[in-house]
Structure formats: C-alpha cells, structure tokens
Amino acid sequence: MATIDYDLELKRAGANATGGWRRVLFLARRHVLGAAGLVIMTVFVLTAIFADFIARYDPLTVDAAHALARPSAAHWMGTDSFGRDVFSRIIHGARISLAVGIGSTALGGTIGVIVGLTSGYLAGWFDLVFQRVSDILQALPLLVLALVMTAALGPSLPNVILAIAIPLIPTVARVIRANTLALREQPFVEAAKSIGMSEVRIAIRHVLPNTLAPLIVLATAQLGSTILTEASLSFLGLGIPEPYPSWGRMLSESAAEYVRTAPWLVIFPGIAISLAVFGTNLFGDALRDILDPRQRG
Amino acid sequence: MTEKSDIVLDVKNLKTVFFTNSGLFKAVDDVSFTVKRGETLAIVGESGCGKSVTALSLLRLVPDPPGRIVGGSVTLEGTDLLTLDEAAMRAIRGNRISMIFQEPMTSLNPVMRIGDQIVEAVRLHRNLSAKEAHDIAVEMLRLVRIPEPARRAGEYPHQLSGGMRQRAMIAMALACRPALLIADEPTTALDVTIQAQILALILDLQKELGTGLVLITHDLGVVAQTAQRVIVMYAGKKVEEASVEALFAAPKHPYTRGLMASIPAVPASGVPAQARLNEIPGTVPSLVRLPTGCAFAPRCKLAIKRCQEEYPPLADWGGGHLAACWRAAEVAEVA
Amino acid sequence: MTEALLEVTDLTKHYPVRAGVLRRQVGTVHAVDGVSFALGTGETLGLVGESGCGKSTVARSVLRLVEPTSGQIRLRGEDITHLSKAELRPHRRSMQIVFQDPFASLNPRMTAGDIVGEPIAVHGLASGKALEARVAKLFEQVGLRPDQMRNFPHQFSGGQRQRICIARALALEPRLIVCDEPVSALDVSIQAQVINLLIDLQRQHGFSYLFIAHDLAVVAHISHRVAVMYLGRIVEIADKDELFRNPRHPYTQALLASVPIANPHAKKIAPLVDGDVPSPVNPPSGCAFHTRCRFAMERCKTERPALVDAGAGHQVACLLNEGTGRPNAIP
Numbered sequence: 015m016a017t018i019d020y021d022l023e024l025k026r027a028g029a030n031a032t033g034g035w036r037r038v039l040f041l042a043r044r045h046v047l048g049a050a051g052l053v054i055m056t057v058f059v060l061t062a063i064f065a066d067f068i069a070r071y072d073p074l075t076v077d078a079a080h081a082l083a084r085p086s087a088a089h090w091m092g093t094d095s096f097g098r099d100v101f102s103r104i105i106h107g108a109r110i111s112l113a114v115g116i117g118s119t120a121l122g123g124t125i126g127v128i129v130g131l132t133s134g135y136l137a138g139w140f141d142l143v144f145q146r147v148s149d150i151l152q153a154l155p156l157l158v159l160a161l162v163m164t165a166a167l168g169p170s171l172p173n174v175i176l177a178i179a180i181p182l183i184p185t186v187a188r189v190i191r192a193n194t195l196a197l198r199e200q201p202f203v204e205a206a207k208s209i210g211m212s213e214v215r216i217a218i219r220h221v222l223p224n225t226l227a228p229l230i231v232l233a234t235a236q237l238g239s240t241i242l243t244e245a246s247l248s249f250l251g252l253g254i255p256e257p258y259p260s261w262g263r264m265l266s267e268s269a270a271e272y273v274r275t276a277p278w279l280v281i282f283p284g285i286a287i288s289l290a291v292f293g294t295n296l297f298g299d300a301l302r303d304i305l306d307p308r309q310r311g
Numbered sequence: 312m313t314e315k316s317d318i319v320l321d322v323k324n325l326k327t328v329f330f331t332n333s334g335l336f337k338a339v340d341d342v343s344f345t346v347k348r349g350e351t352l353a354i355v356g357e358s359g360c361g362k363s364v365t366a367l368s369l370l371r372l373v374p375d376p377p378g379r380i381v382g383g384s385v386t387l388e389g390t391d392l393l394t395l396d397e398a399a400m401r402a403i404r405g406n407r408i409s410m411i412f413q414e415p416m417t418s419l420n421p422v423m424r425i426g427d428q429i430v431e432a433v434r435l436h437r438n439l440s441a442k443e444a445h446d447i448a449v450e451m452l453r454l455v456r457i458p459e460p461a462r463r464a465g466e467y468p469h470q471l472s473g474g475m476r477q478r479a480m481i482a483m484a485l486a487c488r489p490a491l492l493i494a495d496e497p498t499t500a501l502d503v504t505i506q507a508q509i510l511a512l513i514l515d516l517q518k519e520l521g522t523g524l525v526l527i528t529h530d531l532g533v534v535a536q537t538a539q540r541v542i543v544m545y546a547g548k549k550v551e552e553a554s555v556e557a558l559f560a561a562p563k564h565p566y567t568r569g570l571m572a573s574i575p576a577v578p579a580s581g582v583p584a585q586a587r588l589n590e591i592p593g594t595v596p597s598l599v600r601l602p603t604g605c606a607f608a609p610r611c612k613l614a615i616k617r618c619q620e621e622y623p624p625l626a627d628w629g630g631g632h633l634a635a636c637w638r639a640a641e642v643a644e645v646a
Numbered sequence: 647m648t649e650a651l652l653e654v655t656d657l658t659k660h661y662p663v664r665a666g667v668l669r670r671q672v673g674t675v676h677a678v679d680g681v682s683f684a685l686g687t688g689e690t691l692g693l694v695g696e697s698g699c700g701k702s703t704v705a706r707s708v709l710r711l712v713e714p715t716s717g718q719i720r721l722r723g724e725d726i727t728h729l730s731k732a733e734l735r736p737h738r739r740s741m742q743i744v745f746q747d748p749f750a751s752l753n754p755r756m757t758a759g760d761i762v763g764e765p766i767a768v769h770g771l772a773s774g775k776a777l778e779a780r781v782a783k784l785f786e787q788v789g790l791r792p793d794q795m796r797n798f799p800h801q802f803s804g805g806q807r808q809r810i811c812i813a814r815a816l817a818l819e820p821r822l823i824v825c826d827e828p829v830s831a832l833d834v835s836i837q838a839q840v841i842n843l844l845i846d847l848q849r850q851h852g853f854s855y856l857f858i859a860h861d862l863a864v865v866a867h868i869s870h871r872v873a874v875m876y877l878g879r880i881v882e883i884a885d886k887d888e889l890f891r892n893p894r895h896p897y898t899q900a901l902l903a904s905v906p907i908a909n910p911h912a913k914k915i916a917p918l919v920d921g922d923v924p925s926p927v928n929p930p931s932g933c934a935f936h937t938r939c940r941f942a943m944e945r946c947k948t949e950r951p952a953l954v955d956a957g958a959g960h961q962v963a964c965l966l967n968e969g970t971g972r973p974n975a976i977p
Contacts, residue, residue: 018381020335027330027377040332201751205814208709209765210738223755357833472922502696503860507904507917529834532906536915555910573838575867577905578890587845588838588867594803595833 041304048300054293061105062112069102073259082276092278094268100278103259104286110260111290114175114244115237122179123233126186127222133187134194135217141191148184156181160243164252174253178240189232193225227305234298238291245287261287319388319490319523320346320369320408326382327361327368334599338364338378340547346491346523351514353526353538353555355570359595361547362527366493369525370410371400388490406436409484411477413496418480419468425452425479426464433486451482455512474505478512485516491523498533510537531574535559543567546596546606549625553632563634565642566591566607605636613638650720651854652685652708652741652822657717659703663927673927677703679878680717682953685822690848690855692869692886694862694901698926700878701858705824708856709743710734721822739769742815746827748807752799758810759785759795765817784813788843805836812843816851824856829864841868862905866890874898877926877934880953884960894962896939933965941966 042049061068070090077097085092091100133144151159156178163177197203198221206216247253248262256263261283268279323343329336339361346352354362367373368380371392385392387408392400412418420428429448433439439447445464452460455478468476477497484492494513498506514537517524526537534541534555541558543551543566551564562568572589593610602608608618617637625635636642658680663673678700685691693701706712708719710726719727726737742765745751752761763781766772772780782792788809799807808828815823825844829837845868848855859865865872866886873883874895882895893899900918907915919938924930930937936946943965951963 018379020330023330023379024335027332201745201747202753204706204711205743205745205751205811206753206764207711208738208741208743209768209814209818210735211764211768215768219756220753224753357835474922502923503862503904504696504900504917504919505922507906507915508920510906510915511917530906531834531908535908535910535912536906559908559910570834571908573835574908575838575841575863577863577902577907578866578887588842590838590842591835592839594805594836 045300045303047296048303051293051296051298051300054289055297058108058290058293059112062108065105065109069099069105071099071102073098073103073106074257082272084276085278091282092276094264094276094279095272098259100264100282103264104261104282107259107261107264107283107286108290110171110254110258111241111244111287113171114178114254115241115294117175118178118182118240118244119233119237121175122182122236123186123229125179126183127190127225127229129183130187130190131194131217131222131225134191135198135213135221144187144191148187151181151184154181156239157243157246160247161250161252164247169252169255171254171258174244174247177247178243182236182240185236186229186232189228190225193228194221197221197224231298231302231305234294234301238294238298241294242287242291317347318345319348320525321386322369322383323386324383325365325368325380325385327364327373327378327380329378331377331599336598337547337601338598339368341383342542342544342547342549343383344542344549344552346525348490348523349517349521350540351517351524351526351538353528353534353541354544355528355531355534355541356544357529357595359546359598360544361598362544363495365544366410366495366525366527369491369493370404370408372404372410402436405432405484405489406487407489408491408493409487409489410493410495411480411484411497413499419476421468424465424467425471429464429479429483429486432483436487447486448482451486452479454485454516455479455482457482473501474508477501477505477509481509481513481516485520485522488520489522491525492517493525493527495527496529497526499528499530506533513537531571543570546601547598548606548635549633550607550636551632551634552625553634554630557630557632561643563628563632563639563642564607564636565611565613565638567634568642569610613641650684651687651689651722652856653718653720654684654704654708655682655718655720657681657704657707657719658715659700659707659712660715675926676878676929677926678707678714679929681875681878681880683873683880683883685854685856687821687854688848688852689871690857690869692865692872693856693858693875694860694865694872695875696860696901696923698877698923699875700926701875702826704875705743705826705856705858708822709741709824711743739818740820741822741824742818742820743824743826744808744811744815744828746830748804748811748831749799751811752807754799756798757795758790758797758799758802761799761810762795762813762817765814769818771818780817781813784816787816787847788813789839803836804832805839808832808836808840809843812840812847816847819851820853822854822856824858826858827860828857830859830861837864844868862901874901877923877929879934879963880961881935881964882960882962883953884962885958888958888960892960894956894960895935895964896941896966897935900938933963 075098079097080093081095081097083089083093089099089101091104093099129144133141159181160177163180164173167173167177203216203220206220244253245262248260249266251266253262254260264283265280268276272279325339325342327339329338342365344352354365356362364373369385373380380393392403426445426448429451430441430444433444433447449460449464452463457463457475457478471479497513498509501509510533528534538555541553541555542549543564545566551562551567558567562571569589569591573591575588591610596606602619604619604621605623608614611618615637623635623637625633627633628639657678659678661675661677662671663675664670665672681704683691693704695701703712707714714727718725721737721740726734759781762784763777766777766780781795785792785795790806790809802810829840832840841864857865857868869886871883872886872889873880874897876897882889882898889898890902893902903916903918918940921938924937932948933946933951936942939946945965949965951965953961953963956962
C-alpha cells in the first residue's frame with residue numbers, strides 16, 4: 015500500500031483551519047472563484063463609498079471643449095458627448111448600482127420574509143391567496159414587471175428601487191415559506207407550543223432565525239440580478255433620470271450613435287456592469303455552497 | 312480445529328481513517344477477525360465505535376474523501392480485496408460479498424420494480440437471459456417468504472411495507488449466493504414483531520445457503536439470539552472477542568460488562584431485573600482526541616494509572632476469548 | 647389507585663386522507679380510536695406499541711398539540727379538551743413533553759441556558775439574575791454544569807441534549823411529563839443514564855409520567871402500569887408485573903415473544919405473528935388484530951371487543967374465552 019502523508023491529507027481537509035482568519039483563508043482557497051467574487055464585490059462597495067475621493071472630475075460637470083475625448087492621461091476612460099469624464103461617471107455609477115441593488119434587495123427581502131413567514135405559519139386562506147398572487151407575479155418576467163411599474167410611477171431612484179423590489183417579494187417569500195413549513199413540524203417548535211408560547215413569538219424567536227442562512231444565500235444571489243435590472247431599466251430610459259450617472263443610461267446614450275466613433279463610451283460601462291454582476295454571482299454561488307449545500311444545483 | 316478452507320473472510324489489522332477539518336479520525340484501528348462458512352459474527356458497539364465503517368471497509372465503500380483504508384488486509388476466499396483494482400472489486404461486490412442496510416426504503420430504487428432490481432443485480436454478475444434472471448428474481452422473493460412472489464416482483468418499493476422491503480433487500484443481496492453477507496443494523500428501523508420475522512428469516516437462509524454473516528448491531532439481545540461469535544468495538548478498536556456463550560457468561564472487558572448491566576430486562580424473561588440500571592458515566596470519546604492509553608479508561612470504574620498510560624494488548628483468556636484490558640482478570644470480582 | 651391526575655376518556659383522532667385535484671376525501675386515518683385511561687399522581691403509565699399504533703398521537707392530544715376529533719381530556723378533574731389557547735395557557739405549566747429526537751427538539755440558534763429559561767420567561771415567573779439562578783439550578787438537577795449554559799446545542803452530545811430537554815420540561819414545575827420515546831435515539835450506555843435520571847426526578851418531585859416507547863424492556867423498567875396499543879386502540883392494560891408475567895391479549899403475547907433477550911441460553915426469538923401491521927387508513931373491521939391473530943374466530947371479524955376487566959385491574963380487549971383473552975389451549 016502506498017505510503018500516506020497524513021499531514022498533507024489533513025491540511026487538505028482543513029484540519030488546522032478551524033477558527034477566525036485561518037478558516038476564511040481555507041475557505042477562500044477551496045472556493046477560489048467565490049474569493050474572486052468577494053474581492054470584486056469589496057472593490058465595488060469601496061468604490062461606491064469613496065466615490066468622491068476616487069473620481070478625478072465632477073461626474074456632472076459639462077465641458078464642451080473636451081467632448082468625446084479619447085482615453086488619455088487626463089481622462090483615463092475618455093469623455094462623453096458633453097465632455098463629462100467617463101471614469102468619474104463610472105465611479106459614481108457604482109454608488110447608484112449599489113444603492114439600487116441593496117435597497118431593492120433589502121426592501122423586497124424584508125417584505126418577502128414577512129409574507130413568507132405569515133404564509134407558511136398561518137397557512138389557510140392567507141397562504142392560498144399569497145400562493146396564487148405569487149404565481150401570477152412570477153409568470154411575468156422580472157424586467158417587464160419593473161418596466162410597467164416605472165412607466166406608471168415615473169423614473170426616480172426610489173421608484174426604481176420599488177419597481178425592482180416588488181417582483182423580488184414572491185421569490186423570497188416562497189423560499190421562506192418552504193423553510194417555515196419544514197420548521198413548523200420540528201419538535202423544538204412543538205416544545206415552544208407546549209410551554210404556552212404565542213404563535214407570533216414562536217414565529218419570530220424559533221422559526222425566523224433558522225431561515226437566515228437560506229435568506230442570505232438568496233439575497234446575495236438576487237443582488238446581481240437587481241443590478242442588471244436597474245441597468246436594463248436605465249438603458250430603456252425608465253431608470254435613473256438624467257443627469258445622474260447610471261451605467262445602463264451611459265450605455266443607452268452612446269450605444270447607437272457612438273459605438274463606432276467613440277467605443278470607449280460603450281466598452282467601459284459594459285465592463286462595469288458585467289464585472290459587478292459577475293462578482294456578486296460568483297460570491298453568491300460560493301456562499302450557497304458553504305452555508306446551504308442542499309441548494310446546490 | 313477447523314480447516315483453513317472453511318474460513319470465508321479473514322480480516323487482518325484493518326485500519327480506516329477519516330481526514331476531516333477537525334483532525335484525523337481513526338474510525339477503525341487495527342481490527343482483525345475471521346468469519347467461517349455458515350457462521351454469524353456479530354460486531355457490537357455504540358454509535359461512532361467504528362462498526363459501520365468496518366462493514367464499509369470490507370466492501371471498499373468508504374467515501375474517499377474524507378475516508379481511506381490505510382492498512383491491513385481483507386481476504387475473501389483467498390483474495391485480498393484491498394489489492395484489487397476497482398473493476399475487479401465491482402465484480403465481487405453483490406456477487407461474492409453483499410450488504411443489507413438499515414433503511415430498506417432508501418436502499419431500493421423508488422422508480423424501479425422490485426423484480427427488475429433483482430434482475431439487474433443478477434445479470435450484472437451472471438451471464439443470463441432476461442427470462443432466466445426474472446425466474447431467479449421470483450424464486451428469490453419466494454425464498455424470502457414474500458407471498459405471491461410473481462405479482463410482487465412487478466411492484467414498486469413504495470407499494471411494499473417496511474418488512475416486505477427489507478425482505479426484498481435480502482432477496483437481492485442473496486440472489487448471487489454470496490459467500491459473505493454483511494448486515495448493518497438490518498432490523499433497527501423495523502418494529503419488534505417484524506424484527507423477529509426478519510431475524511428468523513436471515514438465520515434460516517444462512518443455514519440453508521451456508522453464507523457467512525457479519526451482523527452489525529447495537530442490540531445485545533439480537534446478538535445473543537443470533538450470533539456464534541461476537542466482537543465488541545469501542546472507539547475504533549476491538550476490545551473483546553469471544554463466543555456468544557462465553558461473552559454473556561463472563562465478559563472480560565469492563566465496557567462489555569457495563570453495556571450488559573445498562574440494558575433493562577423484560578420481566579419474566581429470566582434475565583434478573585435491577586431496580587436501578589447500571590450506568591456507564593460520561594460519553595463516548597471523540598475519535599480525534601483519543602487518550603494515549605485505553606480509550607475507555609476515563610469512564611471505567613476499574614481504571615488504574617497504567618490504563619491511562621499504556622494501551623492494553625488483546626490477550627487470550629482461554630478458548631479464544633480475547634480482551635484488551637489490564638484488569639480483565641479482576642473484572643468478574645470487582646464490578 | 648391514587649387520585650387521578652389525568653383522565654382520558656374515549657379519545658379519538660381521525661385524519662382525512664385527500665387525493666386528486668379537488669382534494670376530495672378518499673379515506674380516514676384512524677390514528678387514535680376510542681382510547682381511555684387514567685394516570686395517578688406520581689405514577690408512570692407506559693404506552694407501548696409498534697409504529698402507526700397511535701401512541702404519539704395520544705401523547706400530543708393530551709398536551710393539545712393535536713386537536714382530538716372527539717373524547718375528553720381531564721387534567722386534575724378539569725376538562726381541558728375544548729379550552730381556547732388563552733384558557734389553556736395556565737394549564738400548560740402543569741404538563742410538559744420530552745421528545746425523541748434530542749437533535750431536532752432544541753432550537754440550534756439558541757444557547758442551552760436560553761432554551762431552558764424560555765418557559766420561565768414566557769410565563770413571566772422570573773427574569774434577569776433570578777432567571778439565571780433558576781436555570782443554573784435546573785442544569786444541576788439534570789446533571790449538567792451551570793457553566794454549560796452559554797453553549798449551543800451542537801456542542802452537546804445526544805445524552806446531554808436530552809438532559810437539556812428534560813431541564814426545559816422541569817422548568818415550569820409540571821405535574822405531568824409526557825415522554826415520547828425519550829431514549830430511543832440514544833446509545834445503550836447513555837440510555838441508562840437518562841432512564842435513571844427520569845426515575846430519580848420522579849422520586850424527588852412526585853410528578854407523573856406518560857411514557858411512550860416501542861422498547862418493551864425500557865417501558866417495563868420505568869413504568870408502574872403498561873398499556874399496549876394496536877392500530878389506534880388500547881388492547882391491554884395492567885400493572886407492569888401482571889402484564890409481563892401474564893399477558894392475555896394475543897398481540898401482547900406476540901410482542902413479548904418477539905423481544906430478543908440478552909441471554910444466549912434463553913429461548914430463541916419466536917415470531918408469533920405473520921405479516922405487517924395493516925394500514926390505519928380504513929383499518930380491519932371488528933378486532934383490528936384479527937388479520938394477524940393465531941386465535942382469530944369468525945366473531946373477531948365483525949365484533950369489536952371492548953376493554954373489559956379480567957380481574958385485579960387487568961383489562962383486555964379480546965373475545966377469547968368470554969373476554970378474558972385467554973385461549974383455551976396454546977397450539
């Protein structure tokens with residue numbers, strides 16, 4: 015029998031990586047793509063927070079003298095037709111994307127959790143109505159639904175967040191409802207009933223905390239798609255209004271007219287969108303594998 | 312003494328470890344035993360003692376990673392299974408050595424008819440036509456006393472009751488007339504009246520077919536009623552081995568003795584009932600941080616300084632009664 | 647018998663079986679079918695039977711975790727069968743439950759101390775330092791160290807988790823503890839620890855146990871009286887020694903003969919019954935055991951035997967020999 019290097023095998027199994035940073039490093043090594051996703055997301059978040067310090071020009075200042083300038087030392091990513099610095103606009107655009115992404119995920123997630131928990135816990139007619147409503151909502155594509163909503167409400171940051179959040183509700187609610195249904199049958203919930211605890215308190219203290227892991231996984235996975243939806247809405251002119259620098263709108267302004275003459279106007283916002291979505295998706299997948307391996311598909 | 316050819320399975324110094332993120336698990340540590348034709352060997356112990364991993368090691372079905380067989384030999388009818396390549400091993404599994412599991416529902420494919428599953432198992436190892444294999448399947452179902460075997464062969468697992476499913480599993484395991492059958496807690500998931508039926512069936516078939524049987528269980532009652540020889544495992548090691556009569560008459564290891572004293576007796580069964588059960592204090596140790604000496608020492612009433620420092624060797628106390636305890640000679644007097 | 651703490655009369659629980667698109671009712675699960683028994687103060691009544699016999703449904707109905715279809719549950723003389731949730735709350739303090747699976751019965755996200763303290767907090771009996779002191783005392787009572795209060799369930803072994811469950815059940819100082827297979831999931835050596843603990847606690851506090859298990863030896867050890875259930879009905883109930891020495895119902899006899907005895911010289915296990923337990927969906931008519939009974943007569947298929955006294959509090963539901971359950975001669 016071949017000799018076995020016990021130390022090497024144990025190291026591979028993560029034996030000396032049980033606490034704190036060692037554990038993080040071990041997981042990062044095992045989920046390389048997830049770690050890359052985390053790095054991208056971190057850069058994205060830091061950029062959004064420190065946009066004012068990173069940007070080299072004011073993203074809204076029009077400088078007709080330098081309109082459509084090629085990428086150079088002065089303007090790293092060139093300028094647009096109004097002479098605004100593309101690099102600065104992309105940096106500030108991160109802020110919009112992140113605000114919409116986190117805002118809509120948080121809003122949709124919170125309402126989804128409440129609806130899902132109530133639906134799974136109370137069952138009965140509420141559950142029946144919720145199920146049918148969410149069937150209808152989910153039969154429509156996310157983008158179409160958001161389009162109709164923004165068209166009706168008018169383009170503004172809060173409206174965009176709302177429009178993206180609402181289609182998210184049934185997705186989150188369904189996951190929470192399924193988890194709640196399973197947890198409701200657990201003996202520890204029965205034990206709570208047998209000590210005379212009220213249903214609301216059981217739902218909040220015993221059921222909700224045990225749905226956190228799948229919720230986090232789902233929220234991270236949804237973050238990418240909300241960013242993408244915002245970009246799509248803005249591209250179609252129904253998202254963030256002018257003059258705020260949204261990546262989607264930057265694309266739509268330039269795509270038709272300038273794709274041949276000033277390709278940097280298309281390439282850089284495109285890369286920004288892809289990278290942000292790609293990063294959150296990679297991280298979301300790794301997170302799912304670590305926190306909730308059953309959902310691996 | 313028995314002839315060498317009578318020995319179906321000869322396991323020597325088997326070692327199986329698991330590489331986990333909390334460290335090295337020595338699940339099976341230097342375990343040896345033999346099984347003769349038509350003999351029942353029971354392996355008893357509590358959860359985590361390594362009895363199931365031993366069974367999986369015999370079939371080379373330990374999940375790798377994290378597990379690996381790192382030493383010893385498993386000789387079945389003269390062939391060391393640990394030296395075979397995977398293809399050769401597959402030809403032996405289900406053919407010369409079969410296994411039945413605790414949960415008959417999950418061990419059967421839910422979308423395949425019972426008969427077809429047996430046919431598949433048979434045709435994997437024997438060059439038979441579909442018709443011939445089907446006949447064998449029906450015959451096997453009759454052998455395990457399933458009523459209306461021809462009709463049952465066309466049914467799906469969910470149409471059978473738990474007891475019937477376990478019978479079907481046994482039929483499948485024995486279809487190729489293996490030399491050795493491994494039964495891992497075959498009746499633990501069953502009700503007591505069904506357990507009695509299944510145990511009686513396994514013993515009858517074993518007698519009829521001359522199969523060697525390794526019965527893995529935690530239930531000393533099942534051991535007493537079925538086995539000829541018994542191995543007691545604790546924390547991955549074999550701590551005692553004896554004939555079933557010798558073991559129950561005079562256990563040499565304090566752990567075995569403690570186990571026997573901790574099970575309640577049914578009144579009027581002839582086993583004296585105690586007012587208070589004899590408990591073994593503490594819990595089974597973690598297989599990662601095993602003490603240098605005897606793993607049972609921290610829970611043992613008889614433990615002396617030597618027990619903590621030095622692992623006791625397996626010594627023969629007469630008639631093939633092996634026990635690994637420094638104080639085995641005094642067990643009967645003290646406890 | 648001592649004064650009855652719990653009286654269950656004619657308890658029945660049926661579940662509809664629905665199928666098809668319209669969820670039409672196609673059958674009825676007779677989980678519990680007319681069960682009556684009484685439990686005295688300081689007494690342990692064992693409830694044995696095989697899976698699907700309804701013993702767990704009885705346990706849950708007593709605690710009103712399952713709403714009975716009909717029948718009556720009286721706790722200390724008061725009918726609690728139809729009390730609303732709010733009215734039931736004060737009674738919850740007098741009855742508690744310990745479940746089989748010590749892994750699923752503890753919320754994995756709460757500390758052991760919070761789990762044990764929760765009933766006290768919910769009923770507003772103590773808070774802050776006083777609560778902590780009471781929890782610490784409960785930990786000591788069940789053989790755990792108070793410094794383990796801050797640990798989470800996954801840091802305990804199976805036996806220790808069951809101790810936490812027992813401490814939680816003790817927290818409200820109940821009069822009745824329903825034990826639903828409390829040691830079935832534990833290792834043999836740990837089982838003995840938990841059984842001894844339950845017996846010791848009963849001696850100290852004088853509460854009653856309704857002890858549900860499928861392991862006859864465990865039930866025999868802990869119970870004063872034992873009831874045997876088959877397909878939703880009690881077929882025999884008697885004092886422990888009487889039941890085991892002198893079983894009258896053919897099912898009880900089969901059950902006892904099936905237990906493997908830990909003595910290689912004792913008689914070999916004898917399966918006295920063939921086949922499996924029939925489905926509780928539309929169970930057999932008459933005596934539910936007639937399909938597997940060695941002594942079944944024509945009458946057994948149509949007539950449902952009542953639980954009648956066969957002397958000295960030994961009740962049996964069998965038509966053999968004028969309802970004594972005694973066959974004329976064992977073939």
